[in-house]
Amino acid sequence: MSKFWSPFVKALVPYVPGEQPKLAKLVKLNTNENPYGPSPKAIAAMQAELSDNLRLYPDPNADRLKQAVADYYGVQANQVFVGNGSDEVLAHAFHGLFQHGQPLLFPDVTYSFYPVYCGLYGIPFEAIELDEQLQIRVEDYARPNGGIIFPNPNAPTGCLLALEAIERLLQANPETVVLVDEAYIDFGGETAIGLVDQYPNLLVTQTLSKSRSLAGLRVGLAVGHADLIEALERIKNSFNSYPLDRLAIVGAAAAFEDRAYFATTCQAVIDSREAVVAGLQQLGFEVLPSAANFVFARHAQHDAAQLAAQLREQGVIVRHFKQARIAQFLRITIGTPEQNQALLAALQSL
């Protein structure tokens, strides 16, 4: 605290990112990174860009990347927004689309950045309880709102909401924006991007940090009606005209174009997830149905915080949230088969 701070800074409650340990030997299953590297074509594209060109500013509109995303999803380039990680894209959406005085609605158990952005932009919110099975029930969102946001699959539960339910929500809520945060959609769900031409209030965000294994590059995107995208562009161009550097633009575009590598690595993660679920169940864990690259699991006889601490002593890090309703769960990222084996062996020994 300092007298030099603007008054509102004193009241901010910032997001706490998962630990990025400096020790190399740990089995790191705590922040949902992809265990497989990025597409070799993405690496090659970035290496080719690593030249004298870096003295020049990048394309402020990142047209090369927007076109790659538009081609991938069969939409127009003016329906695509790109930013420095989907966290930045989300921030611009909160700033530009959710400030209407009415409360923003999101689940009580969800991505913990949402209440942080509400604090940053002065947006009131209501946390809507998940049902007994920790699932989203769209009927509960039929109330006055300044917008609705949820991840699909939800985080940290991994539970998927069917497209049919999302469509019911959009039909019941035509007056405000419904933002579907699809950070994990490629690991077992169907994207809602196919609905954007039908619903002008639907915005879908995605990230290259998980399924495309580029968390270190910081690239995220949004797809929606051109009018929603224009609001994000206006914010972006009032804040930072060059959120994506030259390496990020070419690397992310090449990652989108390499469909074969993407399909193979996503499938490998999905196959491993099934093996991890089976292994955890064998050890007596209850595991929520996951469509993501992580699982959310609890054990009736073992305290989750203690398990996380004991796993850490054995060199395996997972994520534990000290939060009502989920304090007995561990969120475990799916790793390589070797990492998953190390996790299960460590749990077995405990």
Ligand SMILES: *Cc1c(COP(=O)(O)O)cnc(C)c1O
């Ligand atoms: C990881 C994640 C993001 C943010 O991803 P970026 O790395 O900022 O692109 C957004 N939403 C959810 C639910 C996430 O889990």
